[in-house]
Amino acid sequence: MAAEMRFAKSHEWVRPEPSGLATVGVSAYAVEALTDLVFMQLPAVGRRVKAGESFGEIESVKAVSDLYSPVSGEIVEVNAALPNALETLGKDPYNAGWIIRIRPDDPKELDTLLDQSAYDALLKSQPH
């Protein structure tokens, strides 16, 4: 896993790409906690989102959850194959299970998010 990957407290991950874009997905912990995923709503390409704003939703048999953007910017790409292959989120949440790519307004915004060790510490403090 890339060392520079960052996490939001709401369990999305974001990874800066060499191209300057930022790839966004949801953590393995979140996928495991949700289980039985059946539906995902992706945003339209070109939409602008603010950090902390919902850009889509993911639904399990029991409940629906918002997907929150970890950074502000323009959504430039979505993983259109994912909603029909949600098992990918469980198998490979950090690569093939990516959800959207954002052109961040401010690349430094990623530094305000949790790094891997801070995220791991957050998970340890969660009830299981």
Added chain:
Amino acid sequence: MLLQTPLCGWHESHGGRMVDFAGWKMPVQYASIVDEHLATRRAAGLFDVSHMGRLAVHGPAASAWLESLLTRRVAGIEPGRVRYTLITSDAADTGVAVLDDALVSRDVDAADGTPRLALVVNASNREKVVAWLRTQLPPTGVTLVDRTSDTAMIAVQGPVAIDIVCQLCDPLEAAQIRQLGNYRATTATVAGQPAAVSRTGYTGEDGVELVVAAAAAVPVWEAIHAAGAPAGLLACGLGARDTLRLEAGMPLYGHELRADSDPFAIGLDLAVNLDGRSFPGSGRFVALRDHPAGRVRVGLAFDSKRSAREGHSVWRGDREVGVVTSGSFSPTLQRSVAMAMVDRDVAAAGTALDVLIRDTRQAATVAPLPFYCRPTKTPALQS
């Protein structure tokens, strides 16, 4: 402080995700709701339903008294027969109300052998029902005992459920269980423990529900789990129980069935016997039967996997025509289904409706209930 069933420790040590359900600490799932659901449809599911209220009514006046309080006849119930009924009240402060739906049977108490009437009520309504029944007790002749905490209730459901349970009984009792009709009950020794065995359930599958002493719950559960595992039995949580009953089109109190419900509009005609009878609210029910009005319960089928949930509004064009009472992805049908209360003029099967799911209209079609019907193998005796 949440109540715990005798199986709570087992659930926790086997990965059960424990939640508060009606004041009880219960597993919503172990690993996957979909896997547990499909195991029940294809092989068998094992459910701890000990949170359901189990009430015993004893005494010389027990039959006549209960007969006066339920929407179905009790006095005529033969031993070994189980009936689905409603419990109504007409208390001055609340008016006529459906307090609960329940199973009532005549049997002998598994613990001490006394003849009795047994009621199984919803966990969420147990205290309310017990309190109401106590206010109605005559001075003598009837004893009402809440047996919920000193017994446990285990459901084994699915096409091989009977085979699994019968492996744990002697051949004579196994034969009796195999011959039980739907909504019939007997007693047997299951895995060495005395058990009340009824051919009932809440999944749309064949199977049994067992009531055993609280101390027998873990050994009986573990014996069934071990005997069923090779055939594909899985322990199931309340999540799968809910998706299974939704596919089977069964109403759930608090969702399809509520205090102010018209039982005929929900399709519970068979739960109400008004012939020459008087029970709390029977006058209102006669009026509802003779003058149908208001919304009726329907099934809704979606092409999408996106789920309608309780409270979502139902639309026909620009007109709001109903509300969703339960909805979920259906693991058997691999798309979403729901139950809803809708205006009568849009209730015909095939009617195209929309459900407003979080700002988006999702197309739905009125579908006959149940969504899922198992191939019939057991004798079709009327409940």
